[in-house]
Structures are given as structure tokens and as C-alpha cells.
Amino acid sequence: MTKDASYYRARNHLLDHRKKLLYEPLGLDREEEKEYEKKYYQQGVIPKEHESIFNEQLTKLLPSTANKPLSFFELSRHDTYFNLYPEKIAGTPFYTTSLYFPVQVRGTKEEVIRTIERTIGPAKIPSSLSVLEAEAVALALELFLLDL
Numbered sequence: 001m002t003k004d005a006s007y008y009r010a011r012n013h014l015l016d017h018r019k020k021l022l023y024e025p026l027g028l029d030r031e032e033e034k035e036y037e038k039k040y041y042q043q044g045v046i047p048k049e050h051e052s053i054f055n056e057q058l059t060k061l062l063p064s065t066a067n068k069p070l071s072f073f074e075l076s077r078h079d080t081y082f083n084l085y086p087e088k089i090a091g092t093p094f095y096t097t098s099l100y101f102p103v104q105v106r107g108t109k110e111e112v113i114r115t116i117e118r119t120i121g122p123a124k125i126p127s128s129l130s131v132l133e134a135e136a137v138a139l140a141l142e143l144f145l146l147d148l
Contacts (some may be wrong), residue, residue, distance in 0.1 A: 003083075003084075005066075005067050005068060005069055005070050006062060006065040006066060006067040007058075007062065007065075008063050008070060008083070008084065009065050009066065009070065009075065010058055010061040010065040011044075011058060011078065011080070012030050012074055012077055012078050012080065013061065013065075014044075014054060014057055014058055014061065015041050015042075015044060015077075015078045018041050018050075018054070019041040020040055020044060023031050026065060039100070039102045040095075040102050041078075042078070043079055043102050043103045044077075044078030044079030044080065044083065044103075045063065045079070045095060045102060045103060049102050055136040075100055079103065086117075087115075088115065088119055089105060089114070089115070090105065090107050090111050090114075091105040091106050091107020091108070091111050091112070091116035092095070092105065092107065094106060
């Protein structure tokens with residue numbers, strides 16, 4: 001299955017559909033579990049136990065989905081952008097049991113610098129700004145934001 005614009009458009013449609021189904025009442029014993037599933041679908045994560053059914057539905061939906069370029073709205077939903085461009089993730093994504101942050105990225109300072117250099121190129125990073133100066137500017141901005 002090629003992962004082109006129609007694939008991601010169909011994937012977004014199915015994730016929205018699965019998320020809407022979770023808003024139907026399921027009984028109090030499943031409410032907390034349902035909240036986790038909603039957050040996972042919102043982040044574009046398909047739980048392992050649903051992957052085969054999801055892929056079947058996706059295969060059926062693909063032929064009827066347009067293959068025009070994705071809009072900004074489509075790119076910014078369900079982790080589509082980072083699925084298209086995994087090289088822009090500065091670290092390793094991992095899944096948590098956190099309700100509000102089900103997908104997190106763990107990385108080092110070196111990985112962040114390497115990702116920025118790979119993305120925009122080392123020539124575009126101002127050489128006059130040392131790492132210490134950049135950290136000082138970041139701290140000053142953080143203090144300014146705390147005063148707001």
C-alpha cells in the first residue's frame with residue numbers, strides 16, 4: 001500500500017470515524033478506557049488490537065479517496081505531518097498511558113541539533129550565536145513569559 005495523499009486522507013477519515021464511535025455511551029465501566037482510546041486516535045495512534053480491522057477498512061476506502069495534495073488542515077491532524085516526514089522528529093517517539101500526552105518524544109540535545117542541521121542545513125544557523133548565548137536568550141525569554 002503506497003502512502004500517498006489519498007492514503008493519509010483516508011486514514012484521517014477513519015481516525016475521525018473511530019473517534020466519533022467512542023463518543024457513544026458504552027457504560028460507566030469503560031468510560032476511562034474510552035478516554036484513552038479517544039486521545040490515541042486524536043494523536044493518530046491506532047491501538048495494536050485494532051490495527052488489522054483499521055487496515056482492512058483503510059484498504060476498502062482507498063480507491064474512493066482523492067489523491068490531490070493534502071491541505072494544511074489535513075497535514076496538521078492525527079500526526080500526519082510526522083508520518084510523512086519522520087526525519088523531522090528530534091528523538092524517538094514513544095507511547096504513554098498519559099491521558100493528555102499519549103505520544104511523547106524522548107531525545108537528547110545532540111539529536112535536536114542534528115535534526116535542525118539536517119532540516120535547514122548548517123549554513124543557515126548563525127555562527128555568531130554560541131550555544132551559551134542561545135541558552136541565555138532562551139532563559140531570558142522563559143523569565144519574560146513567567147512575568148506575563
